[in-house]
Amino acid sequence: MSFLVGLAAAVLGNVVIGTGQCLQKYALNKLQRDWERTGTSTARTEAVAYSSNVYSSSIDMRQRGSSVSQPSRTVESKRGPLPRYTSKTWVLGLLLNYAGEVCGNAVALSYLSASVVAPVGIVSVLVNVLLAERLLGERITSNQKFGFTVIVAGVACILLVAPRSAGATDATQFVYMVQTSGIALFFGLLYVVQLLLVLVIRNGRQSLFVYVLVASIFGTMNVMVSKIMTMYVRLKMAFAGLPNPADIVVYGAVGAMSSATVTLPRALVALVMGVSVIGQESFRQQALGKYPVMQFQPVFFATYNVVATLSGLLLFKELDGWMHALVFFSVFSIGIGLILYGSRFLQKAKSVVLPSHIKLQKDNLLKSQ
Numbered sequence: 134m135s136f137l138v139g140l141a142a143a144v145l146g147n148v149v150i151g152t153g154q155c156l157q158k159y160a161l162n163k164l165q166r167d168w169e170r171t172g173t174s175t176a177r178t179e180a181v182a183y184s185s186n187v188y189s190s191s192i193d194m195r196q197r198g199s200s201v202s203q204p205s206r207t208v209e210s211k212r213g214p215l216p217r218y219t220s221k222t223w224v225l226g227l228l229l230n231y232a233g234e235v236c237g238n239a240v241a242l243s244y245l246s247a248s249v250v251a252p253v254g255i256v257s258v259l260v261n262v263l264l265a266e267r268l269l270g271e272r273i274t275s276n277q278k279f280g281f282t283v284i285v286a287g288v289a290c291i292l293l294v295a296p297r298s299a300g301a302t303d304a305t306q307f308v309y310m311v312q313t314s315g316i317a318l319f320f321g322l323l324y325v326v327q328l329l330l331v332l333v334i335r336n337g338r339q340s341l342f343v344y345v346l347v348a349s350i351f352g353t354m355n356v357m358v359s360k361i362m363t364m365y366v367r368l369k370m371a372f373a374g375l376p377n378p379a380d381i382v383v384y385g386a387v388g389a390m391s392s393a394t395v396t397l398p399r400a401l402v403a404l405v406m407g408v409s410v411i412g413q414e415s416f417r418q419q420a421l422g423k424y425p426v427m428q429f430q431p432v433f434f435a436t437y438n439v440v441a442t443l444s445g446l447l448l449f450k451e452l453d454g455w456m457h458a459l460v461f462f463s464v465f466s467i468g469i470g471l472i473l474y475g476s477r478f479l480q481k482a483k484s485v486v487l488p489s490h491i492k493l494q495k496d497n498l499l500k501s502q
Contacts, residue, residue: 136297139244143253146237151260153229154430158421159268160223168214217418227414233257238356243363247356247445248295251438252468255288261430271425280478284431287471291442294464296451301364304372311361311381314448320357320405323350327412341432344420349437351413353444358406360445435472 217223241250262281265271301307330347361378369375376389379398383389420429442465445451452458 135244139241140249140253142237143241143245143250144237144256146233146241147254147256148260149229149233149237150254151257152264153226153231153233154257154421155261155264155268156226156229157217157223157418158265160220160226161217161418161422162269163222164214164217164220230414231410239359239363242356242360243367246296246449246451247360248442248451249292249297251356251441251445252288252291252295254434254438255285258284258430258434276478280431280475283475283478284435284472287468287475288438290464290468290471291438294461295442296446296453296461301368304368304375307364307368307375307378308381308386310449311378312386313450316357316361316448317382319444319448320354323354326350339423341420341424341428342436344416344423345429345433345436346440348413348416348420348433349440351409351416352437353441355406355409355413356441357444357448358402358409360449362402431472431476435469435476438472439469 238250241253259281262273262277266273301310327347327350330343330350334343334347365375365378374390376386377396377399379402380389380396383396383398417433420433446461452461
């Protein structure tokens, strides 16, 4: 029953996330179009005013017996698009995004393994596909349809062998899991990797995969912390004396029992979650501003799925013995291979923006049906 509850929460949460991300991309596109339209209008107005001034000056100079040739120029507006937070649609998409994460995926992580919750994120990809054609005018080609079919098959392979338990079921198991996870060292290594990737981006070596990898690592860090904290909240209801996991990592099980209400480890956990959320959203928005949503979302999903699943298995030791590990990683490799293979078709097939008159005819046809 707990598996079904967690699965339902993950599915509904990803429906909301996919909707929110598509709304954000729609808002960014609209801000860009509004700026281009306003900039063109401003440039024409300023060009006319400038030509009028030049004409008046030339008449005045001719009256004085002088002739001066004035070069023609076009004045363009240098002001860029309005900030994204000025769009109510973008803010709504952001709120939906995090509502899906908190009320959907976070709840699911307290019942399910991260190796189950992460692949269910394919739901947000499918929602993006359906909404991108309607809201963004991105036509779905036959190659893209094939690519999404292959990606779904890869996700099905992963879910087939993913662990069904959420980890600890009582206070003793929870304390042991946190103590032996090595999460502090693991996060330290991830921050070093992130620093190197950010330096690569700042040096101008930008690519879709680099943006996606940075956002995926930040998202994985948030998922790992969320899983521990949601598990802690769920077990705390049954075991009132359960110590805070942040204190367990730093002080140990015994020291955590006598720690104060507000401690440095707890503050560090809050800081890590804040940096992870801001970092993931920042690089995800940068990628959405540079690449079509049909290219970004599947690649982000595949990369995030690999990083989050492997991190969860490594930290929480969710596999039952070597045989389970052998079967899981064999099928998992096949699933990831299918996901990456399908993503190649999505990147080769460039998103086609329908002309306005075709979109209008399409909308009229849909309304008449």
